[in-house]
Amino acid sequence: MxxxxxxxxxxxxxxxxxxxxxxxxxxxxxxxxxxxxxxxxxxxxxxxxxxxxxxxxxxxxxxxxxxxxxxxxMARDISQSKLYTSLKELYLDAVPLFDAEKFHIELGDNELSVHKKWKNGKHQKGVVINIYYQEAYTNLVFNYETSQFDEVTKKPQRPWCIFGKNVTPNSYKDFNKAAYYFIEQIDKAVTEKNIHGEVKK
Missing domain, CATH: 2.30.30 (SH3 type barrels.)
Structure with a gap:
């Protein structure tokens, strides 16, 4: 709809x-x-x-x-006619949205991250925008029988996570929704104020 x-x-x-x-x-x-x-x-x-x-x-x-x-x-003329099923599909669509001289896009097994490049061409460690799959996380739960904290591993209900500079962090159960949110947030991530004073062109 x-x-x-x-x-x-x-x-x-x-x-x-x-x-x-x-x-x-x-x-x-x-x-x-x-x-x-x-x-x-x-x-x-x-x-x-x-x-x-x-x-x-x-x-x-x-x-x-x-x-x-x-x-x-999604608003802002983002077509949702395409159904994203993998990070590689998102990677192929995301690459043309960035200036290759200024940004490095890295595709991993469970993660797609965008990094600013230094003048020598190497990419910075900091993330401009990132989408990743969180398989599990660990919580400390108090055990009343032993009076100690136990580590409990849980699977998140919304394992697809997006965050970045000037981006509202969000998480999703559905990868397709996460992919479109990632695309939508690119313009907010690449702005004059948060990318070392450089303006997206």
């Missing part, structure tokens, strides 16, 4: 929708809205913001819809 279809559906049913809005005074922030109407040939949405109660106009191409598993419909 597209962003517009989801919004139309919520107008009919009267449901509150959680969105990420890539505009306004706080771009990238999650917010809850009550959609009222779609304007200007599907270009704008009139909705009431649940937090402050004000009715506002949002540009639809800057809206991403969120559900319990994360972002389900």
């Amino acid at each position: 597209s962003v517009v279809e989801t919004l139309r559906n919520s107008i009919r049913t009267g449901e509150i929708v959680t969105i990420i809005y890539h505009g306004g005074s706080n771009p990238g922030a999650s917010r809850e809205i009550f959609p009222v109407g779609i304007l200007s040939g599907d270009e704008k949405l009139r909705a009431r913001c649940i937090v402050d109660g004000a009715t506002k106009v949002f540009k639809i191409d800057k809206i991403s819809i969120v559900d319990a598993d994360g972002v389900i419909d």
Whole structure:
């Protein structure tokens, strides 16, 4: 279901929708809205913001819809006609989005990471943006019988994780959703302020 279809559906049913809005005074922030109407040939949405109660106009191409598993419909002209099933597919689509002289993209078995390059061509250790699969994690759980902490290994429900500079960290159960979120966050990761003062061209 597209962003517009989801919004139309919520107008009919009267449901509150959680969105990420890539505009306004706080771009990238999650917010809850009550959609009222779609304007200007599907270009704008009139909705009431649940937090402050004000009715506002949002540009639809800057809206991403969120559900319990994360972002389900991406805005900003990102087509979801392709179904991503592997990191290699994402890698092949991501490479053309970066300047090869400034960035190094590394593909591993469970990880895809983007690194800034030094002037000598070698890549920096720090990550610009990264997507990886977390197989398991360890928690310390207090054992009342022994009065000690035991290490307990758990499998995450949302093992696909994305993080980076100026990127809102997120995790997903579904790789395809994670892949689209990764692509969507590239413009936020490659900005004037967070990549050593250089502007993405």
